[in-house]
Each structure stands twice: as C-alpha cells, then as structure tokens.
Amino acid sequence: MNRPGYLLMYEKLLDYYGPQGWWPADNPFEMMIGSILVQNTSWRNVEKAFQRLKPYLEENVIYDMPVDELALLIRSSGFFNIKAKRIKSFMEWYSRYDFDVDQVRRVEGGRLREELLSIKGIGQETADVMLLYAFQHPVFVVDAYARRIFYRVGFNMPKTYDAFREKVEGEVPGSLALYNEFHALLVEHAKVHCKAKPICEGCPLFTFCDRRLDES
Known part of the structure; x- marks a missing residue:
C-alpha cells in the first residue's frame, strides 16, 4: 500500500457501491x-x-x-x-x-x-x-464495522476510540462529504461482504486485503 491506504479503501468502496445518500432519515x-x-x-x-x-x-x-x-x-x-x-x-x-x-x-x-x-x-x-x-461537522465515525474492516484489511489501528478517529482524520482530508460517505460505505460493506463470517469472493477490497480473520 504505497499510496494512502485509507483513501484507496474509500475509493474502491465508492466505485463498487456508489454514493449511499446517508443518514437514512427524513430530517x-x-x-x-x-x-x-x-x-x-x-x-x-x-x-x-x-x-x-x-x-x-x-x-x-x-x-x-x-x-x-x-x-x-x-x-x-x-x-x-x-x-x-x-x-x-x-x-x-x-x-x-x-x-x-x-x-x-x-x-x-x-x-x-x-x-x-x-x-x-x-x-x-x-x-x-x-x-x-445532523450538525455538519467533519468527523470520522469509529463503529464496530470500521474496526472490523480496518483490522481485516491490514491496518494496525489504535485500540481507543479517539486515537483511532484521530489517526484516520490525520491522514484523510477533513471533508464533510467524504467522512459522510466513508462511514456509510463501511456500513454497507460490512453488511454485504465483510460480515462476521466474510464473503471474500467478489469483495472490492480483496486485492489488497490481508484477510486477518482470526481476531476480527
């Protein structure tokens, strides 16, 4: 992963799933x-x-x-x-x-x-x-799906919430639209491919994923 890995993952997920239009709410x-x-x-x-x-x-x-x-x-x-x-x-x-x-x-x-x-x-x-x-401040959301996917792909992330968030924010441009889409794409990927029992066939991250499955 010579180029910024987080951005590469984001781009591959966006190419595969397309814009998600999140959060699912009327207001x-x-x-x-x-x-x-x-x-x-x-x-x-x-x-x-x-x-x-x-x-x-x-x-x-x-x-x-x-x-x-x-x-x-x-x-x-x-x-x-x-x-x-x-x-x-x-x-x-x-x-x-x-x-x-x-x-x-x-x-x-x-x-x-x-x-x-x-x-x-x-x-x-x-x-x-x-x-x-809701309040339109750019921030990376660290949920269980993000932890699962980042670990399996091969990123060694901090254990604490804020350290994980700050590491991503330090390497990814602070765009509200990007963070919005990134979170939604990770949720979708965790539901479609990177489940508790992953479906690796056809996964858009397969080519650079370390597939660390034992502790995820």
Missing part, C-alpha cells in the same frame, strides 16, 4: 433520535420503532412526552427504558438551542462534541454520528 431531528435508537441493535429494529414513533416525531411533542410513554413507543428498539431516558436527556440539552439545528451548527466542533458527550447516554460514536450527519 435532522429524526436522524438524531435514530442515532440513539440504533445503539446496541439493528436498523431493522429501529425502523419498527419509528413506525410507532412517527406520528409523535416533533421536537416539542417528544420533549413533553412522559418517559414511560416514550419507552412503550420505542419498545422494538431494545433497551427501551434506557433509550427513552437517553432521548429525554438529549431533548433537555437540545431545548437550550430552542430545538434549532442551525443554532447548533454554529457552535465550534470541539465544544459541541464536549456538550454532546456530557449528555447522559451519549457516547463517542453517537456524538460523532450526530456531529457528522
């Missing part, structure tokens, strides 16, 4: 709620929760809704009592900005990340997903 608020609902579950379960939640999916409605009522609506997402409390904590924070996404976008990225991480139940991955897809 930024739905995207933010979805990023909490998807914690420790599949997107399929989130979609089921959204079917019940959709009629109530307005900022003021969710803010005023009792936590037990919200929990019942999102039951299919798993850990629904915990997630309902996390959503309510998030809504308390969001209310400080009058539920105005444009106000939040004007906040400096580092400060905004610290604010998101101070919300109970919002960890590094969820905060970065919100930063990237």
Whole structure:
C-alpha cells in the first residue's frame, strides 16, 4: 500500500457501491433520535420503532412526552427504558438551542462534541454520528464495522476510540462529504461482504486485503 491506504479503501468502496445518500432519515431531528435508537441493535429494529414513533416525531411533542410513554413507543428498539431516558436527556440539552439545528451548527466542533458527550447516554460514536450527519461537522465515525474492516484489511489501528478517529482524520482530508460517505460505505460493506463470517469472493477490497480473520 504505497499510496494512502485509507483513501484507496474509500475509493474502491465508492466505485463498487456508489454514493449511499446517508443518514437514512427524513430530517435532522429524526436522524438524531435514530442515532440513539440504533445503539446496541439493528436498523431493522429501529425502523419498527419509528413506525410507532412517527406520528409523535416533533421536537416539542417528544420533549413533553412522559418517559414511560416514550419507552412503550420505542419498545422494538431494545433497551427501551434506557433509550427513552437517553432521548429525554438529549431533548433537555437540545431545548437550550430552542430545538434549532442551525443554532447548533454554529457552535465550534470541539465544544459541541464536549456538550454532546456530557449528555447522559451519549457516547463517542453517537456524538460523532450526530456531529457528522445532523450538525455538519467533519468527523470520522469509529463503529464496530470500521474496526472490523480496518483490522481485516491490514491496518494496525489504535485500540481507543479517539486515537483511532484521530489517526484516520490525520491522514484523510477533513471533508464533510467524504467522512459522510466513508462511514456509510463501511456500513454497507460490512453488511454485504465483510460480515462476521466474510464473503471474500467478489469483495472490492480483496486485492489488497490481508484477510486477518482470526481476531476480527
């Protein structure tokens, strides 16, 4: 890998899968709620929760809704009592900005990340997903799919979340569009080829992948 490996991987995935058009949501608020609902579950379960939640999916409605009522609506997402409390904590924070996404976008990225991480139940991955897809700050999202694919391809990445993220960001141009697409492409690749049990035949990364499968 004589040329920047992360970019080569990105380009091969983009050529193979094409633009993904992520995040799958109708608006930024739905995207933010979805990023909490998807914690420790599949997107399929989130979609089921959204079917019940959709009629109530307005900022003021969710803010005023009792936590037990919200929990019942999102039951299919798993850990629904915990997630309902996390959503309510998030809504308390969001209310400080009058539920105005444009106000939040004007906040400096580092400060905004610290604010998101101070919300109970919002960890590094969820905060970065919100930063990237809702608040339009360029950041590389380190999820389980990224860890799996980077390891198998042959990149020796740091164990900690921020060190992994910073290593990628230090070598990949800080473009909002690129980070947006990169994350979506890694998710798609993990679903199609680089599964827990990988399907290497036809994989767009096969020619330079080390295929380290034993610890992934």
